[in-house]
Amino acid sequence: MATIQDVAKHAQVGVGTVSRVLSGKxxxxxxxxxxxxxxxxxxxxxxNAMARNLFFHRSGIVAVIVxxxxxxxxxxxxxxxxxxxxxxxxxxxxxxxxxxxxxxxxYLDMLKQQRVDGIIFGAHTALDVSQYENIxxxxxxxxxxxxxxIPCVSVDHAIGGQMAAEEIIYSGCKSVxxxxxxxxGEVTTPSDVRHDVFEELMEExxxxxxxxxxxxxxxxxxxxxxxxxxxxxxxxxxxxxxxxDLMAMAVLQSAMAHKKRIPxxxxxxxxxxxxxxxxxxxxxxxxxxxxxxxxxxxxRLITDLIDEKPLVNHKVTLQVTLRRGDTTVxx
Amino acid sequence: MATIQDVAKHAQVGVGTVSRVLSGKxxxxxxxxxxxxxxxxxxxxxxNAMARNLFFHRSGIVAVIVxxxxxxxxxxxxxxxxxxxxxxxxxxxxxxxxxxxxxxxxYLDMLKQQRVDGIIFGAHTALDVSQYENIxxxxxxxxxxxxxxIPCVSVDHAIGGQMAAEEIIYSGCKSVxxxxxxxxGEVTTPSDVRHDVFEELMEExxxxxxxxxxxxxxxxxxxxxxxxxxxxxxxxxxxxxxxxDLMAMAVLQSAMAHKKRIPxxxxxxxxxxxxxxxxxxxxxxxxxxxxxxxxxxxxRLITDLIDEKPLVNHKVTLQVTLRRGDTTVxx
Numbered sequence: 001m002a003t004i005q006d007v008a009k010h011a012q013v014g015v016g017t018v019s020r021v022l023s024g025k026x027x028x029x030x031x032x033x034x035x036x037x038x039x040x041x042x043x044x045x046x047x048n049a050m051a052r053n054l055f056f057h058r059s060g061i062v063a064v065i066v067x068x069x070x071x072x073x074x075x076x077x078x079x080x081x082x083x084x085x086x087x088x089x090x091x092x093x094x095x096x097x098x099x100x101x102x103x104x105x106x107y108l109d110m111l112k113q114q115r116v117d118g119i120i121f122g123a124h125t126a127l128d129v130s131q132y133e134n135i136x137x138x139x140x141x142x143x144x145x146x147x148x149x150i151p152c153v154s155v156d157h158a159i160g161g162q163m164a165a166e167e168i169i170y171s172g173c174k175s176v177x178x179x180x181x182x183x184x185g186e187v188t189t190p191s192d193v194r195h196d197v198f199e200e201l202m203e204e205x206x207x208x209x210x211x212x213x214x215x216x217x218x219x220x221x222x223x224x225x226x227x228x229x230x231x232x233x234x235x236x237x238x239x240x241x242x243x244x245d246l247m248a249m250a251v252l253q254s255a256m257a258h259k260k261r262i263p264x265x266x267x268x269x270x271x272x273x274x275x276x277x278x279x280x281x282x283x284x285x286x287x288x289x290x291x292x293x294x295x296x297x298x299x300r301l302i303t304d305l306i307d308e309k310p311l312v313n314h315k316v317t318l319q320v321t322l323r324r325g326d327t328t329v330x331x
Numbered sequence: 332m333a334t335i336q337d338v339a340k341h342a343q344v345g346v347g348t349v350s351r352v353l354s355g356k357x358x359x360x361x362x363x364x365x366x367x368x369x370x371x372x373x374x375x376x377x378x379n380a381m382a383r384n385l386f387f388h389r390s391g392i393v394a395v396i397v398x399x400x401x402x403x404x405x406x407x408x409x410x411x412x413x414x415x416x417x418x419x420x421x422x423x424x425x426x427x428x429x430x431x432x433x434x435x436x437x438y439l440d441m442l443k444q445q446r447v448d449g450i451i452f453g454a455h456t457a458l459d460v461s462q463y464e465n466i467x468x469x470x471x472x473x474x475x476x477x478x479x480x481i482p483c484v485s486v487d488h489a490i491g492g493q494m495a496a497e498e499i500i501y502s503g504c505k506s507v508x509x510x511x512x513x514x515x516g517e518v519t520t521p522s523d524v525r526h527d528v529f530e531e532l533m534e535e536x537x538x539x540x541x542x543x544x545x546x547x548x549x550x551x552x553x554x555x556x557x558x559x560x561x562x563x564x565x566x567x568x569x570x571x572x573x574x575x576d577l578m579a580m581a582v583l584q585s586a587m588a589h590k591k592r593i594p595x596x597x598x599x600x601x602x603x604x605x606x607x608x609x610x611x612x613x614x615x616x617x618x619x620x621x622x623x624x625x626x627x628x629x630x631r632l633i634t635d636l637i638d639e640k641p642l643v644n645h646k647v648t649l650q651v652t653l654r655r656g657d658t659t660v661x662x
Contacts, residue, residue, distance in 0.1 A: 061424070068410060072607060075406030076550065079399060082427050086434070091441075093392070093424050096413050103417070110422075219407065221609035249610035256612035276403060276607030278552035279580035281587035 002043035011039035023307065062302055063093040063107050063116045067123045068217040070096075072245060072274035073291070074122065077142070080295030081120060088303050090117070097123040098217075111137050118302045121146065124189065138305035140298050144189050151305070153297045153316040154190040160287045160320040161194030164242050164269040165201035167285055167322070171267040171329040173240030175208040177231065179247045181216045194271070194287075198242055210235065214247050224250035232258065240267045245277035248284055252327070268327035283325030290318050333374035342370035354638065393633055394424040394438050394447045398454045399548040401427075403576060403605035404622070405453065408473070411626030412451060419634050421448070428454040429548075442468050449633045452477065455520065469636035471629050475520050482636075484628045484647040485521040491618045491651040492525030495573050495600040496532035498616055498653070502598040502660040504571030506539040508562065510578045512547045525602070525618075529573055541566065545578050555581035563589065571598045576608035579615055583658070599658035614656030621649050 004022075008015045013032060020026040021036040028036075039045075064081050066074040082092040093116060097103045104127055110116050118138030125132070125146065132139055133147040143154040168176055180195045195211065202209035214227065228250035232238070241251050248270035252262070260266045262282055270277055273288030297316045304311060324330075335353075339346045344363060351357040352367040359367075370376075395412050397405040413423040424447060428434045435458055441447050449469030456463070456477065463470055464478040474485040499507055511526045526542065533540035545558065559581035563569070572582050579601035583593070591597045593613055601608055604619030628647045635642055655661075 069400070069413065070407040070410030070606075072403065072406070075403070075409075076401040078406075078425070079401030079427055079550075082400065082425055083429075086426075091424050092426070093422050094409070094413055095417075095423070096410055098414075219410075219606045221606055224606075224610055246607065246610060249607065253610050253612040253614070274607075275401075275550045275552055275555075276577065276580065276605075279555055279577060279584050280611050281584040283584070 002045040004045075006043055007036065007039045007045050010043055011036045057114065058117050058306070059115055060089065061091045061093050061116045062118045062120060062299075062306075063095060063110065064120045065095045065097060065104065065107055065123045068096050068098060068219065069094055070219050071217050072276055073272045073289070076274055076291045077122060077295055080292045081299060084296050084299035088299065090303070097126070100126070108132075108135060111135060111139070117306045120298050120302055121150075138302055140301045140305065142294055142298050143191055148314075151301045151311060151314045151316070152190070153294055153301065153318070155289050155294070155318045155320045157191050157194035157320075158197050160271065160289075161197030162201065163287055163320065163322050164194070164271065165198045167269050167324075167328040168240045168242065168267060169201065169205050169207070170331065171240065171263060173207055173267055175210075175235075175237050176202060176240035176242065177210040177212060177235065177238050178241070179212050179214045179216070179243040181214070181244070207240070210238075214243070216244055216247065225253065228254040232260075239265060240269075242269050243271065245270050245272040245274045245286070248286075249277055249280055252280060252282075252284065263327050263329055266327075267329070273323065278323075282327055285325040285328040286323045288321045288323050290320070293318050333376040335376075337374055338367065338370045338376050341374055342367045388445065389448050389637070390446055391420065392422045392424050392447045393449045393451060393630075393637075394426060394441065395451045396426045396428055396435065396438055396454045399427050399429060399550065400425055401550045402548050403607055404603045404620075407605055407622045408453060408626055411623045412630060415627050415630035419630065421634070428457070431457070439463075439466060442466060442470070448637045451629050451633055452481075469633055471632045471636065473625055473629050474522055479645075482632045482642060482645045482647070483521070484625055484632065484649070486620050486625070486649045486651045488522050488525035488651075489528050491602065491620075492528030493532065494618055494651065494653050495525070495602065496529045498600050498655075498659040499571045499573065499598060500532065500536050500538070501662065502571070502594060504538055504598055506541075506566075506568050507533060507571035507573065508541040508543060508566065508569050509572070510543050510545045510547070510574040512545070512575070538571070541569075545574070547575055547578065556584065559585040563591075570596060571600075573600050574602065576601050576603045576605050576617070579617075580608055580611055583611060583613075583615065594658050594660055597658075598660070604654065609654075613658055616656040616659040617654045619652045619654050621651070624649050 004015055004018050008018045013036060017028060018036055020028050021033050062085055064078055066078060069075055069078050078094060085092050095107050107119060111119050120140050121144060122142040129147045133149045139150050141150050141152040178195055178198055199209050224246055232254050248268055252268060255266050268284055270284045270286040273286050335346055335349050339349045344367060348359060349367055351359050352364050393416055395409055397409060400406055400409050409425060416423050426438050438450060442450050451471050452475060453473040460478045464480045470481050472481050472483040509526055509529055530540050555577055563585050579599055583599060586597050599615055601615045601617040604617050
């Protein structure tokens with residue numbers, strides 16, 4: 001199999017020139033470029049990912065940082081990220097932060113030491129965001145605000161919150177509760193917007209709206225069950241719920257156990273669209289995040305940054321879709 | 332902060348001696364060992380993971396190979412593996428195989444090239460198992476048979492199958508169906524045993540038992556829904572189901588939509604015990620795999636292999652537990 005050295009020899013140029021042609025970076029005379037291209041074709045040369053990484057002093061590894069990969073949304077996201085990175089010849093390193101500062105710091109240090117080529121950051125940061133901005137190495141955020149200089153991919157949560165609110169309003173709710181992921185001001189994530197929009201629209205339509213905070217990255221079945229039981233018991237007047245998949249499932253389980261008629265007595269809208277939440281009865285009306293596209297856009301941005309290509313767009317916003325089930329009133 | 336060199340200088344020995352004391356490998360005179368230990372304490376030396384890896388020519392990375400990390404069982408498993416590896420100062424690389432041979436091969440090559448220190452293998456292999464046995468580098472299997480020389484951690488699926496069967500028998504089923512993960516003989520996994528045991532016990536008790544194969548690593552909601560609808564329609568006499576979490580959820584959803592009374596008309600036992608499946612109504616009777624312990628045992632074995640410690644036990648078998656819900660008859 002031909003190597004980059006073979007191509008250089010065949011084209012009578014240096015290895016550096018071949019690499020500039022391959023990467024598309026740095027100046028190469030058009031005549032030389034064509035000569036190298038011809039040699040690449042003549043020798044049927046395929047750049048070997050490992051050789052390429054060695055040449056560019058790269059590890060070939062991208063770290064993906066999430067709060068908890070066991071959580072359905074993040075597991076589906078990480079799976080799609082791995083698939084997309086694999087197609088680019090990159091390996092995927094994962095890191096659960098569980099909100100621990102030292103875990104985040106460890107990966108930022110790896111990035112500084114060039115042990116990973118880039119970081120896709122999908123966790124709530126517990127560090128000062130300036131740490132990310134000042135690192136000067138490839139970082140892409142998914143659904144997190146890490147300052148103006150860090151590209152971010154997220155869905156349009158304002159539309160997501162509006163869609164959820166419209167389902168609740170149309171279904172005739174009088175008193176609703178929603179579950180936020182994190183306390184206001186505690187972390188900055190574009191996903192906060194959906195709750196703000198939801199709250200505003202409830203107020204506008206004279207619907208009472210209580211907001212609760214859930215430890216949404218928990219994988220403890222009892223936690224969800226107890227929390228849902230407790231709130232439904234404490235607020236028997238609640239006739240509408242807006243929550244992420246796992247919390248919505250727990251509320252539905254509790255409501256069914258208490259023989260609430262759904263959707264007559266309780267309406268529900270879930271958020272995320274993960275596989276498990278799609279398999280409950282009654283089918284929950286859900287705002288679906290395009291998980292595969294979120295991953296693909298993040299991988300596109302991180303590989304562009306690693307390849308030092310100029311970014312066209314620092315903020316990528318994708319559309320959510322409504323999957324209407326049987327927990328809201330049919331139109 | 333003190334380095335290994337500082338310790339060597341303080342103890343008036345070579346760096347190699349300090350490293351032998353730290354690793355516990357190779358011969359060190361007891362007197363020397365005590366001197367080094369005293370220097371370590373005097374200088375408050377903490378072995379730096381990265382320095383240690385450089386010294387031992389290690390990457391500090393363990394690859395975890397699973398069929399699909401988006402699948403609830405594997406996502407919870409990978410999360411626990413990452414947590415346990417992180418505690419050992421190791422990074423976790425993940426790889427979805429999606430049953431593709433070339434993906435597996437890529438990671439075996441990385442292991443040969445020492446770009447990863449070890450592999451925790453939790454996927455069905457599409458390669459000849461001799462490839463794993465002959466590699467002579469650290470590999471640990473979770474729930475997979477990769478030949479006698481590869482250590483394997485799994486649960487006692489025979490007991491798991493028996494527990495499921497006993498619930499079904501006690502509940503008075505006449506005609507049941509179970510979902511196997513893979514066709515018999517197609518792949519070798521200890522988890523096949525649970526289905527064999529289940530089938531035998533059904534036969535022994537004169538209960539008709541149909542076995543189906545599900546594409547269990549799918550994350551397609553429609554796939555599960557359509558398959559469940561199709562089978563319940565085709566076999567209206569079925570009054571018992573044994574399936575992994577996602578398939579069990581789909582069957583329950585379909586049965587509820589067809590207004591089957593549960594458990595009167597349909598009994599169900601699920602297998603795995605993942606978080607989402609714990610949040611459906613009615614609560615499904617489930618055989619729970621101890622996912623955290625599976626991960627911890629696998630990490631213990633792989634770090635022992637990497638540290639070249641002798642393994643006491645090549646086969647680690649953990650116990651499953653029964654979580655009784657409302658889909659079988661209460662005793």
